[in-house]
Amino acid sequence: MFKKLGIFFGALLLGTSVVANEVTVYSHRHYDADKKLFDEFTRETGITVNVIKAKSDELIKRLELEGENTNADVLVTVDAGRLYRAKSKDLLQVVESKTLEERIPAHLRDPDKKWFGLTVRARVIVYSKDRVKPPQLSTYADLANPQWKGKILIRKSTNIYNQSLLASVIAHNGEEKAIAWAEGVKKNMARKPKGNDRGQVLAVAAGEGDLAIVNTYYLGIMQNAPEGSKEWKEQREAFSKVSVFFPDQKGNGTHINVSGAGVTKHAPNKANAIKLIEFLSSKKAQEVYAKENFEFPVLSGVELSTLLKSWGDFKRDDLSLNKLGELNSEASKVFDIVGWDN
Numbered sequence: 001m002f003k004k005l006g007i008f009f010g011a012l013l014l015g016t017s018v019v020a021n022e023v024t025v026y027s028h029r030h031y032d033a034d035k036k037l038f039d040e041f042t043r044e045t046g047i048t049v050n051v052i053k054a055k056s057d058e059l060i061k062r063l064e065l066e067g068e069n070t071n072a073d074v075l076v077t078v079d080a081g082r083l084y085r086a087k088s089k090d091l092l093q094v095v096e097s098k099t100l101e102e103r104i105p106a107h108l109r110d111p112d113k114k115w116f117g118l119t120v121r122a123r124v125i126v127y128s129k130d131r132v133k134p135p136q137l138s139t140y141a142d143l144a145n146p147q148w149k150g151k152i153l154i155r156k157s158t159n160i161y162n163q164s165l166l167a168s169v170i171a172h173n174g175e176e177k178a179i180a181w182a183e184g185v186k187k188n189m190a191r192k193p194k195g196n197d198r199g200q201v202l203a204v205a206a207g208e209g210d211l212a213i214v215n216t217y218y219l220g221i222m223q224n225a226p227e228g229s230k231e232w233k234e235q236r237e238a239f240s241k242v243s244v245f246f247p248d249q250k251g252n253g254t255h256i257n258v259s260g261a262g263v264t265k266h267a268p269n270k271a272n273a274i275k276l277i278e279f280l281s282s283k284k285a286q287e288v289y290a291k292e293n294f295e296f297p298v299l300s301g302v303e304l305s306t307l308l309k310s311w312g313d314f315k316r317d318d319l320s321l322n323k324l325g326e327l328n329s330e331a332s333k334v335f336d337i338v339g340w341d342n
């Protein structure tokens with residue numbers, strides 16, 4: 001009898017310990033820094049991190065299809081617009097964590113506690129050092145000014161970073177002004193929108209245009225493109241020909257966005273999932289994001305990389321990032337109205 005009970009409890013313990021010792025992450029991020037952080041988390045806690053990487057919308061689709069049967073505990077993705085999308089589809093659950101609330105400023109996390117920003121990126125103006133002088137630059141609004149005709153490089157309207165930037169314009173100025181702005185920027189484009197953020201910087205360096213709209217960490221990635229990687233020489237050379245300008249310093253501040261995480265609604269390992277997100281918001285982890293991936297920390301008092309330090313402090317737009325999600329479809333509509341991609 002006792003022997004049987006012993007086996008029963010043994011199996012139970014074994015069962016729980018197996019379940020308790022892992023966490024599965026669906027991630028849109030594909031950086032070495034993330035792998036390093038997951039390994040460090042495992043070393044500290046003994047919890048194995050299983051990572052499944054794919055594009056955000058694929059991960060969201062997969063979570064929808066898997067429903068209660070999912071193995072995913074944490075969804076990691078870039079852009080508050082996408083985190084909001086996962087939340088709207090009821091794929092995330094409420095997380096009560098004093099640690100996360102203390103470390104992450106309120107506008108960088110979901111007011112309903114379903115997602116948390118972990119790194120900050122600014123969407124800035126990158127300009128040709130040869131052809132543009134910083135005093136000529138000022139605001140996002142100024143990008144619609146005819147003085148920039150044929151000079152601006154920016155990617156397509158399907159890109160969520162652009163949708164979020166336009167959502168912030170709508171949030172601050174209303175839809176009518178946002179339409180006028182998007183129309184103005186479209187008229188000033190050096191070419192039809194194409195390529196990724198790095199592609200816009202390469203095009204500025206090649207003289208196709210003078211200004212590009214780019215997320216800050218791509219500059220760090222280009223400056224440090226590993227020898228032998230794709231177009232590494234071109235990337236490093238392009239980096240040396242451009243500089244960064246933070247718009248709207250006298251107004252709302254530069255548009256920022258986050259990469260962040262949430263616990264999935266049906267997470268089999270909820271406690272481990274929260275532990276992992278808390279770890280990623282710790283000083284140690286935030287320093288890795290800042291130094292190795294050139295992202296701004298959400299936690300204050302964290303040492304930045306040399307490049308980020310060289311840009312100096314800047315005023316950030318403190319719009320609640322939830323707004324970017326709420327206004328996402330309106331932003332897409334405005335892009336369609338002005339025929340952004342045509």
Ligand code: FE
Pocket residue numbers: 078215
């Ligand atoms: Fe990116």
